[in-house]
Amino acid sequence: MALQPTQAPSPKGYEVGTAAGDSFSAKKLLFATGVTDQMYNIQGFADCWGITALHCPYCHGYEIRNKAIGVMANGDLAYELCKLHSNWTKKLMLFTNGKSTLNKAQTDALYNNNIAIIETEISAIAHTNGYMQHIELADGSIQKVDALYSKIAFKQHCELPEQLGCSLDEYGYIAIDVFQKTTVNGIYAAGDNTTMFRSVAFSIAAGNKAGAVINKELIDDAWA
Numbered sequence: 001m002a003l004q005p006t007q008a009p010s011p012k013g014y015e016v017g018t019a020a021g022d023s024f025s026a027k028k029l030l031f032a033t034g035v036t037d038q039m040y041n042i043q044g045f046a047d048c049w050g051i052t053a054l055h056c057p058y059c060h061g062y063e064i065r066n067k068a069i070g071v072m073a074n075g076d077l078a079y080e081l082c083k084l085h086s087n088w089t090k091k092l093m094l095f096t097n098g099k100s101t102l103n104k105a106q107t108d109a110l111y112n113n114n115i116a117i118i119e120t121e122i123s124a125i126a127h128t129n130g131y132m133q134h135i136e137l138a139d140g141s142i143q144k145v146d147a148l149y150s151k152i153a154f155k156q157h158c159e160l161p162e163q164l165g166c167s168l169d170e171y172g173y174i175a176i177d178v179f180q181k182t183t184v185n186g187i188y189a190a191g192d193n194t195t196m197f198r199s200v201a202f203s204i205a206a207g208n209k210a211g212a213v214i215n216k217e218l219i220d221d222a223w224a
């Protein structure tokens with residue numbers, strides 16, 4: 001079911017139509033529509049996504065502790081990610097996927113922590129049903145890794161908040177205040193579409209808060 005706006009917001013609220021042809025009206029709207037991750041154009045990456053091509057050590061770190069882990073990133077981000085993931089394994093290597101942009105101090109620190117820096121571009125990820133076997137590099141060599149972390153681009157899953165005038169922040173999340181209110185009166189957002197701290201617990205808590213705030217405002221609006 002995909003939400004489609006059937007008419008512009010009026011003082012009474014919003015008319016919302018679904019792709020299935022249903023429609024209903026609402027004085028307030030809460031978007032809990034998540035984000036869509038944008039896969040790297042590397043053969044095998046999308047197949048491994050969420051299994052061994054990973055983004056979050058707080059979600060997956062324990063499952064792959066002590067395994068051979070790669071980090072695909074460059075520059076300051078690469079340095080920070082290597083530090084973060086070093087907490088989970090001593091078999092860590094960095095794939096800068098092109099010439100390294102780490103500074104000398106960062107490079108020295110990685111070598112001092114036995115983290116190899118591989119600059120050769122990644123050409124493919126060999127896997128079995130999403131379980132990584134090795135990484136293939138552009139020079140024909142291979143590197144054995146069990147999992148590869150990277151920061152992945154995303155876009156809003158649903159464009160309706162923007163179409164209704166809600167502002168996004170500099171990172172592409174829906175801008176909200178502490179009460180989950182967007183920049184448009186009567187429209188709220190909660191969950192992954194609003195924050196880089198993406199987790200089930202965080203999303204549920206945000207939805208909980210939005211529900212309470214919306215309920216309070218509906219009562220206030222109806223109070224004679």
Ligand SMILES: Cc1cc2nc3c(=O)[nH]c(=O)nc-3n(C[C@H](O)[C@H](O)[C@H](O)COP(=O)(O)OP(=O)(O)OC[C@H]3O[C@@H](n4cnc5c(N)ncnc54)[C@H](O)[C@@H]3O)c2cc1C
Nearest residue numbers: 001002003032033034050059157158191192198199200203
């Ligand atoms: C690979 C991976 C592993 C993760 N592992 C963990 C983990 O171990 N622990 C953890 O806490 N978190 C984990 N997360 C994060 C967690 O999945 C999210 O934080 C959480 O699902 C966000 O919930 P949400 O409701 O905000 O968004 P979503 O779960 O993305 O739900 C949004 C829903 O809105 C629907 N939608 C969007 N647009 C429309 C529309 N126009 N009409 C109708 N429906 C629409 C979507 O189809 C979707 O069903 C992981 C994420 C990924 C990608």
